Amino acid sequence: MKKLILVIPFLMLTGCTINMGGANTAATPTPANNTAANKDAKSDGNAPGGAKPTASPAAKTESEAPKKAGADDPKSEEEQIQFAKGATETTLERTIAPGVDKMYLMNAKKGQVLFFKVTESTKQLAVDFDKNPVGVGEEVRQVLNASGDWAIYVSNPTDKPLKYTLWVGIE
Numbered sequence: 001m002k003k004l005i006l007v008i009p010f011l012m013l014t015g016c017t018i019n020m021g022g023a024n025t026a027a028t029p030t031p032a033n034n035t036a037a038n039k040d041a042k043s044d045g046n047a048p049g050g051a052k053p054t055a056s057p058a059a060k061t062e063s064e065a066p067k068k069a070g071a072d073d074p075k076s077e078e079e080q081i082q083f084a085k086g087a088t089e090t091t092l093e094r095t096i097a098p099g100v101d102k103m104y105l106m107n108a109k110k111g112q113v114l115f116f117k118v119t120e121s122t123k124q125l126a127v128d129f130d131k132n133p134v135g136v137g138e139e140v141r142q143v144l145n146a147s148g149d150w151a152i153y154v155s156n157p158t159d160k161p162l163k164y165t166l167w168v169g170i171e
Contacts, residue, residue, distance in 0.1 A: 081106040089169025096156040104152040113171040120164035126155040
């Protein structure tokens with residue numbers, strides 16, 4: 001009992017949750033700065049890689065902010081996507097080192113459509129959006145169910161650097 005009393009305040013301070021059972025909840029996309037649990041979302045035919053958005057984000061607190069790149073993992077990197085004035089899309093050409101995970105953050109509002117595609121000649125990159133794998137070369141279009149920072153993850157599981165292109169935009 002004493003251990004449980006000590007563990008609960010720790011979990012509350014770290015933003016962790018305990019699932020004690022209960023009703024199943026529908027999976028919906030959530031922004032990177034939202035503490036709501038991300039479940040595997042299935043395509044509804046309108047938005048590849050995700051279910052129809054229905055939830056709104058919780059109030060933003062300091063513990064919900066994404067961790068800065070390299071804070072805990074020297075093999076992780078972070079980049080905020082910025083559009084030129086008046087532009088709604090951009091193309092980034094990058095090289096990712098072996099074993100590195102890169103997180104691209106983009107701030108967007110509920111109801112906007114986020115679209116992106118990652119291309120790489122060997123198709124050895126791992127790409128993820130909202131905790132769902134995305135095929136290299138696959139175009140994703142997702143209606144966002146909440147405002148906040150949304151993340152696209154690119155990982156290099158190989159032992160050699162890989163050059164890739166990320167095309168991303170918002171409608």
